[in-house]
Amino acid sequence: MSGDKKVPIRSCVSCRVHSEKKSLIRIVRSPDGQVRMDPTGKAPGRGAYLCGAKECIAQAIKKNKLGRALRCEVPESLKTELIRLTSEEGAAMATGNAQ
Ligand SMILES: [Zn+2]
Helix, strand or coil, X not given: CCCCCCCCEXXXXXXXXXXXXXXXXXXXXXXXXXXXXXXXXXXXXXXXXXXXXXXXXXXXXXXXXXXXXXXXXXXXXXXXXXHHHHHHHHHHCCCXXXX
16 A cells, blocks of 8 residues: 655745645736636646735735745735635634734
């Protein structure tokens, strides 16, 4: 028996934590220059990954880590989409924000 299941591993552009590709959010810059989320993980183009943590996404946007990883500008619409994605999750498991 050979346990040669290859799981693709990618790292979050923000926290650099390595995870399975399928558990990360993929952002792709397609060959025509469009930047968008890629739920399939198969879209052609340059990809950047986010682990999905609210803080990571916030940092990736604020510090333009996503833009740097993709070497292009991240459209506002995509930023909004990402923030909404995390705030929905955050609302579901709000545990207090004392910091
Ligand atoms: Zn992260």
